Each structure stands twice: as C-alpha cells, then as structure tokens.
Amino acid sequence: MERRFGELNPPQRLLMGPGPSNVDPRILRAMATPVIGHLDPAFLSIMDETMGWLREVYETRNHHTVPISATGSAGVEAMMVNLLEPGDDVVVGIIGYFGQRMADVASRTGANVRVIEAPLGEAIPPERFEEELRRKPAKLVALVHAETSTGAEQEIAPVAEIAHRYGALIAIDCVTSLGGMPVRVDEWGVDAAASCSQKCLGAPPGLSPVTFSPRAMEVITGRKSKCQSWYLDVNLLFAYWGDGKANNRVFHHTGPITMIYAMREALRIALEEGLEARYARHRKAHEAFAAGLEAMGLTLFTKGKRLPMLNVINIPEGIDDLAVRRRLLEQNIEISGGFGPLAGRVWRVGLMGVNANPAPVITLLGALEQALV
Numbered sequence: 468m469e470r471r472f473g474e475l476n477p478p479q480r481l482l483m484g485p486g487p488s489n490v491d492p493r494i495l496r497a498m499a500t501p502v503i504g505h506l507d508p509a510f511l512s513i514m515d516e517t518m519g520w521l522r523e524v525y526e527t528r529n530h531h532t533v534p535i536s537a538t539g540s541a542g543v544e545a546m547m548v549n550l551l552e553p554g555d556d557v558v559v560g561i562i563g564y565f566g567q568r569m570a571d572v573a574s575r576t577g578a579n580v581r582v583i584e585a586p587l588g589e590a591i592p593p594e595r596f597e598e599e600l601r602r603k604p605a606k607l608v609a610l611v612h613a614e615t616s617t618g619a620e621q622e623i624a625p626v627a628e629i630a631h632r633y634g635a636l637i638a639i640d641c642v643t644s645l646g647g648m649p650v651r652v653d654e655w656g657v658d659a660a661a662s663c664s665q666k667c668l669g670a671p672p673g674l675s676p677v678t679f680s681p682r683a684m685e686v687i688t689g690r691k692s693k694c695q696s697w698y699l700d701v702n703l704l705f706a707y708w709g710d711g712k713a714n715n716r717v718f719h720h721t722g723p724i725t726m727i728y729a730m731r732e733a734l735r736i737a738l739e740e741g742l743e744a745r746y747a748r749h750r751k752a753h754e755a756f757a758a759g760l761e762a763m764g765l766t767l768f769t770k771g772k773r774l775p776m777l778n779v780i781n782i783p784e785g786i787d788d789l790a791v792r793r794r795l796l797e798q799n800i801e802i803s804g805g806f807g808p809l810a811g812r813v814w815r816v817g818l819m820g821v822n823a824n825p826a827p828v829i830t831l832l833g834a835l836e837q838a839l840v
C-alpha cells in the first residue's frame with residue numbers, strides 16, 4: 468500500500484504570548500537564501516557583519532559579542548559557566564521565575580549562590596545589593612533585566628555601579644528586553660549580557676546573542692579551572708567567531724547558517740528603523756494596549772516599572788483562564804497564561820517586534836473583549 472506523507476501545514480497565528488513573536492517576512496526570505504559552508508570566506512564576512520550589528524543593538528564596543536548557536540537559556544548558561552568557578556560567590560537577584568532559574572544554573576557551576584528576592588511584580592531596590600556586597604564580597608552579581616514571568620523591569624545601571632564599587636562583575640539576562648527597550652551595555656557598565664532571537668528581535672527561536680566586556684574576558688581567560696561546558700566555552704567559541712586579533716578561524720561547531728542569516732536580517736531591520744524609534748514604538752504599543760485594557764475594566768498585575776513588551780493582566784474573578792485562551796486560539800491569536808504561583812491568576816501578552824504595532828493591539832483588544840463575555 469502506498470504511504471502518504473502529509474505536507475507541513477502549521478496554522479497562521481498572531482503570536483502575542485511571551486515569544487516567539489511573528490517573524491518579519493524579510494527574515495523568512497533571508498532564511499530561504501542558499502546555505503554555504505560555515506568556513507566559506509563569504510560566510511565569515513556575514514559573521515563579521517552580524518557581530519558588528521549586534522554590537523550596535525547592544526550599544527557596546529565589546530569585541531566579544533556573538534549569537535550563540537542555541538536558545539536564550541544557553542546564553543544565560545554561557546555567562547554562568549564562563550564567569551564562575553567552583554567556590555566563587557555570586558549574588559543573584561530574583562524577581563520571578565527566570566531569576567530563580569539563573570540561581571539554579573549558577574549553583575550547578577559549584578559557586579556559592581546568595582539570593583536577594585523581591586515580591587512578584589516588583590523590582591529589587593539597588594541598596595539591597597549594596598547591603599549584601601558590604602556584608603560579604605562576591606565575584607559576580609547576576610540578575611534579570613526584564614522578568615517575563617511578572618512583567619517587571621529591574622533597573623540595571625545602579626546595580627552595575629554598586630557591583631563594580633565592591634569589585635564584582637555584573638551579568639544580565641536581557642532575553643525579553645533586547646530590541647524592544649534600551650539595553651545600554653557600555654553606558655550601564657554591564658560585563659555580560661544574554662538574549663534571544665525570538666522576542667523583540669523578531670527572528671525564529673534558535674540563537675542567543677551574548678556580549679562579554681574586556682573585564683569579563685580577563686576573568687574568563689584567567690580561570691584556574693576549565694569551563695565545565697565545552698560547547699559554551701567562550702574561549703573556544705571566539706576561536707571560531709574571531710578573537711579580534713588573529714584572523715584565523717578555527718572550527719568549533721558547524722554554525723547554524725540559516726539562523727545566522729535570520730539574525731543578520733533581524734538586526735538590519737532594527738538598525739534601519741533606528742533603536743530609539745523602535746523602543747518608542749514598543750512603548751507606544753504598550754500604552755495603547757494598557758489604555759484599551761483599562762477601558763474594558765481589566766487591570767495590570769505589575770506594580771513596579773512595567774515592561775512595554777510584556778504585559779501581565781490580572782484575570783478577573785469568575786473568568787476561566789483556559790476557556791478564554793482557547794477562544795482566542797480559535798481566532799488564531801496566542802496569548803499565554805502565568806506560571807508557578809501566577810498560574811490561573813494572570814495572562815501574559817507580548818507586544819514584541821512586528822506585533823508592537825496598532826493593528827495587532829487593536830485585533831487582540833477586540834478579540835479579548837469578545838472572549839470575556
């Protein structure tokens with residue numbers, strides 16, 4: 468009997484959850500261009516361009532700025548496994564699920580993890596980092612800039628200033644913020660940052676843009692023990708991507724060519740738009756969405772500084788979380804629920820990349836209003 472293999476036919480969705488967001492057609496077109504060898508001189512110049520544009524989006528002069536070949540979690544893990552050695556002290560700020568995860572990742576390096584927490588929906592006052600570092604120094608302070616589980620922003624610059632004053636490095640998870648709000652690596656004094664491809668940059672999931680400052684690289688090259696991860700060892704990674712000195716690229720792993728095309732195009736789109744204009748567009752979309760929610764009698768969960776690209780909405784009394792999300796999905800609109808202690812209590816709505824625009828905001832507000840009755 469002849470076997471039949473159905474063609475892949477995923478639905479067309481409006482992706483308004485916490486990521487992935489919808490991919491710009493320009494990026495999809497870039498991904499359909501020919502695959503070439505990962506050491507082809509033509510590809511090496513595409514890599515150089517991608518690194519250069521990524522530096523601009525990160526607002527940094529750090530040479531060591533690349534998209535790691537794996538999702539955002541790997542970038543966060545790369546910061547921890549490269550910067551920490553067994554017995555080191557690290558202070559992790561926790562304002563939600565992703566801060567907790569950072570502490571977990573850090574603990575697996577054998578470092579001594581000390582945590583500072585704030586209630587869900589709030590940020591940690593910078594003075595608390597100062598109190599902790601005064602009590603006992605640490606090698607690293609690590610925290611999440613944009614906490615996707617609660618919608619709160621943790622301001623980075625004041626914490627970086629404190630960390631440096633007490634001789635610590637600072638590493639940030641900016642998985643949700645990069646490309647949608649300022650992540651001013653050099654101005655803020657950030658030593659390491661990690662993000663993703665699939666949220667405000669609007670490419671598919673699969674890459675994690677990271678950056679390491681010269682100060683961080685000094686610590687990494689001066690390690691006493693080998694980095695526990697071979698794949699994420701920054702020294703090996705930059706032997707392939709280029710260490711900024713010698714121009715000989717050494718094979719490390721086969722670069723995901725098509726994803727790097729996607730990243731290059733996503734960065735090109737962001738820089739053509741202009742970073743400040745892009746941030747303003749995300750902010751405007753958030754303000755319009757928040758005004759629409761208010762008009763419908765819905766309230767936002769986040770008490771601290773709110774992220775523009777990730778809106779956390781309180782689910783009104785008597786409303787069935789899953790039923791509403793199912794009704795939206797029937798109209799091809801995806802939003803997300805809460806997790807951990809916020810499961811069933813909140814919805815999370817992403818306004819990221821191409822979806823930080825009036826049409827998706829209006830579409831979702833209309834559909835939400837209908838889904839609530």
Ligand code: PLP
Nearest residue numbers: 538539540565615640642643663
């Ligand atoms: N950190 C934050 C703040 C996130 O929101 C996410 C993903 O949603 C991650 C880390 C993990 O990134 P990825 O899912 O790309 O591995």
